Amino acid sequence: MSFLNISLASIKTKEMSNSSVVDEAIRFLAPFLEKKLYCQEKKPLVIGIEGPQGSGKTTAATNIRVKLLEKINCNIVQFSMDDFYLTFEQQLNLNRENQDNKLLQGRGLPGTHDVELLMKIFKDLIDIDHDKSPVKIPVYDKSLHNGKGDRLPLEKWNVVEKRVDLIIFEGWFNGYTSINSEETLIRKWNGIKATHPRKFGDVEDRHIQKINCDLRRYEQIWGLFDLFVCIKTENINNVYRWRLQQEHALIKKKGSGMTDMEVETFVDRYMPVYYLYYDGLGKTEEKINSLELDIDEFRNLVNSNYIMQ
Numbered sequence: 001m002s003f004l005n006i007s008l009a010s011i012k013t014k015e016m017s018n019s020s021v022v023d024e025a026i027r028f029l030a031p032f033l034e035k036k037l038y039c040q041e042k043k044p045l046v047i048g049i050e051g052p053q054g055s056g057k058t059t060a061a062t063n064i065r066v067k068l069l070e071k072i073n074c075n076i077v078q079f080s081m082d083d084f085y086l087t088f089e090q091q092l093n094l095n096r097e098n099q100d101n102k103l104l105q106g107r108g109l110p111g112t113h114d115v116e117l118l119m120k121i122f123k124d125l126i127d128i129d130h131d132k133s134p135v136k137i138p139v140y141d142k143s144l145h146n147g148k149g150d151r152l153p154l155e156k157w158n159v160v161e162k163r164v165d166l167i168i169f170e171g172w173f174n175g176y177t178s179i180n181s182e183e184t185l186i187r188k189w190n191g192i193k194a195t196h197p198r199k200f201g202d203v204e205d206r207h208i209q210k211i212n213c214d215l216r217r218y219e220q221i222w223g224l225f226d227l228f229v230c231i232k233t234e235n236i237n238n239v240y241r242w243r244l245q246q247e248h249a250l251i252k253k254k255g256s257g258m259t260d261m262e263v264e265t266f267v268d269r270y271m272p273v274y275y276l277y278y279d280g281l282g283k284t285e286e287k288i289n290s291l292e293l294d295i296d297e298f299r300n301l302v303n304s305n306y307i308m309q
Contacts, residue, residue: 021056021293022063024304025229026071028291029064032227033072033166043126044077044164046224050174050281051231053270054242056299060231061170074165077125077137079158081171084118085140088150101207103269107149110173110273111214115221122224125164134161169221172270175228176277178216185212185276192275199268211273228290230282236274238297243267282307 029047036045049064051057058080065078085107086094094112098104104111117138124135136157144150179185189208193200244263251257258266282290287309294303 021060021231021295021301022067024293024301025060025064025291026067028229028306029227030068030071032289033068033074037072037074037165042163044167045226046122046126046167046169047227047229048174048222048225049168049170049229049231050176051170051172052233052236052239052242052274052278053172053267054239054246055231055233055295057170057172057231061168064229065168068166075162076166076168077160077164078168078170079121079137080169081113081118081174082142083138083140084113084115084121085149085151086112086114088145088148090114091148098210100204101210103203103207103211103272106269108270109214110176110211110218113218115217118221122167122221125160125167128160128163134159136160169225173215173218173273173277175222175225175230175281176215176273177219177222177280178212179276179280182209185209188276189272192272196271200272203272208272208276212276215273215277225288228282228288230290230292232281232292232294233297234294235297236271236278239270239274240264240267241297242299 033045049057049061051060061078061080065076068074069076085091091107091112095105103109106112121135121137128135136154136159138157139152140149141152142149179188185208186205189203189205193203240263243266244260247257247260247263282292289309290307292303292305292307293301294305296302
């Protein structure tokens with residue numbers, strides 16, 4: 001049996017025709033999973049999946065899990081960065097501590113998750129066969145407290161009772177790395193602010209320094225990834241279009257939702273992180289087998305690039 005039989009042609013960037021994000025991800029991931037099972041390796045493979053908001057990453061992650069299970073007999077656990085948002089009370093405290101920093105007035109950005117809990121869950125899942133105890137993964141309900149959200153009680157968390165073969169972990173800023181030089185960070189931010197004065201004129205250097213410092217804490221998570229799938233778009237401003245489409249679909253389904261202006265304001269709070277870090281995605285010294293999937297504004301796959309270490 002030949003594992004990791006990826007042709008030289010597939011390692012190069014190639015234009016796609018009828019292939020989808022999920023199809024290409026399965027083609028990339030399956031050989032690694034098959035090798036792990038064949039070699040009876042106990043440690044689960046950890047797959048990080050990144051994609052801008054509205055790019056379809058969550059749906060893709062779910063479909064990847066479903067199709068892998070159809071293809072390979074294994075135990076897969078899937079969860080999201082969103083599952084580890086701070087509790088409602090913790091977020092309120094964060095709001096109070098950063099009253100003048102609008103980037104942290106609400107969940108979503110680096111600094112609004114329980115990174116320690118996330119690391120513990122990863123460690124417990126990796127070691128689950130050693131202590132035989134079940135692992136409970138938190139569940140976050142975004143609808144609670146009039147949409148401000150909260151973590152559900154422990155008894156409503158998802159329970160994993162047996163050894164895991166594969167962990168699929170998705171998040172919109174998975175793989176983003178902090179900027180080490182304060183001078184570089186501030187210079188880059190000032191350039192962004194000069195380009196978008198109306199949106200970010202009230203975001204001060206120290207607000208960005210706080211986000212950058214918080215992001216650094218997440219990098220220990222990225223270090224756990226064995227494989228990385230990155231859904232990329234040439235124009236990160238497509239996030240505005242995609243989020244607007246999602247809201248229109250929600251209004252059509254439920255009869256109410258945010259106005260177009262409210263959606264734009266909502267997305268504005270996330271854009272500093274995209275503008276600061278998105279172009280550095282995949283350019284770190286961290287060596288990891290990765291798949292870059294380029295999508296257009298309609299979420300069609302146009303290119304794929306295997307980066308094999």
